[in-house]
Amino acid sequence: MIFRLLGKVRNSFVHASKNHLGSYVVKKINKKKEPYQLHYPNDVADLKRILLPGDVLLVEGETGLSDWIKIFSTHTWSHCALYVGDQSLFASTKPKSFVEGKPNLVEAVITRGVILSDIDKYKNCNLRICRPKNVTRKERETVIRFALGKVGLPYDEENIYRFMSLPFNEKSRPTDDIGASKAGRYTCSSLIATAFRQIGLDVLHFYDKETKKLVPYHTSQIQPKDFDLSPNFEIINIYPSTSKKPMGLFRSLFLKHKSA
Template sequence: MSESISIRDRIGQALGRWLERDRPQFEPRAALDPDTLVRTLRRGDVLLVEGRAKISTAIKYLTQSTWSHAALYVGDMLPGQGPHMLVEATLQDGVHAVPLSRYARANIRICRAVGLSEAESEAVARYMIDRIGYEYDLRNIIDLARYLFPTPPVPVRFRRRMLALGSGDPTRAICSSLVAQAFQSVRYPILPDIRRSRAHGSDYSRREIFHIRHHSLFVPRDFDLSPYFEIVKPSIRNGFDHGLIEWAVQSEAKNLG
């Protein structure tokens, strides 16, 4: 039994290395100035990334979204590892810390939970830090890989289920699932199911009850779509004046074209 598990893991790791290779033709459309980004980020912010690896193609297809990866900003909570750190889960390295500079040339989006106290933001970050060293869940990595080949006509309503990779092993994690669990640990909603309930035998009331969804169903774009997360754009947050833009004159623009 252990031998078959070992073979499966070796196959998954080899496939993971191939899936995480960057596409050389990828170019960022709106990479942010690092200094501006650092001034804007707060502990507990979710960083969504438009990945440039092969696996990103499959995730983007299944989620119908630009965003294929999610990480959490923990700032300086990791002594000796720099002042601007993220915690993320990747195929090859599992749950680990990386400097913010890793995504200096990536298309990113900052999503900020609204109304969290400083203590709650620290608790969310601590949840991620405490799981550094966990493995990435490779259970259905082959299923992901097959979406890189002639794209199967999977109905949109079924695609999210294709990413519910949870193996049931608490020491394994998926990027967006782990971030979702971190916020659920402080009872913060992401995209809760909102249902009406019958109270005390009366007619259906208008009261809405938040049902926390299972973390394995969360994907990176859910933080973008959530009504409880603010989209933070550093270029606007730090002051933007369109009148200061130096536009190319028409002749120069034609030459550039």
């Protein structure tokens, strides 16, 4: 009995120490870095024309924390947001601390929680659009409604600390909740993964050798890169603002005839 109690005390101490250290490290490195390598300039107006409500926007972040996430995940994308279309009316019902610019994104941001924001904030970042496959308009609305309902909730900081490569991190099974999602806390990717779970769409699976079945990862373990890797999402091309976009056949023939 006494050993079990001591074990619980030790685990609580390690858990608290880990979170305290993780919080300190995150605050230190979660600052904008210079210079940022933007591969192609973005045309935000064109982005808004391409995006559909329910699309996922992947972002290569600008902070030291973003770099750490990229190193840990061995992938480019360190953040993601859900495009929800113009939500100015809905935003008027929320505290201003949870709204940025002309709101058309829902995202979970560390130190701020789940907020409404404007895609313009990412115009100087490398971006990618992931579009859910075989999803109806009604299902998209269900996903968006779920995400909007979480605006104002806190960020799942415990989740991000668990991802940190600290010596006392224990390994987790793919089906384990590694954060505090049961307490209504979310990371950027777990929020969107949980939203799509409402319509039965799982972002990524693992193969269970014992049951010989594909089993979905717990939403708390989904990372931004998983939307890029998922067979349930397709990549939508974003053309640089300085590039020549492909023309339709009739427009191409018209221009050739005009120049002749």
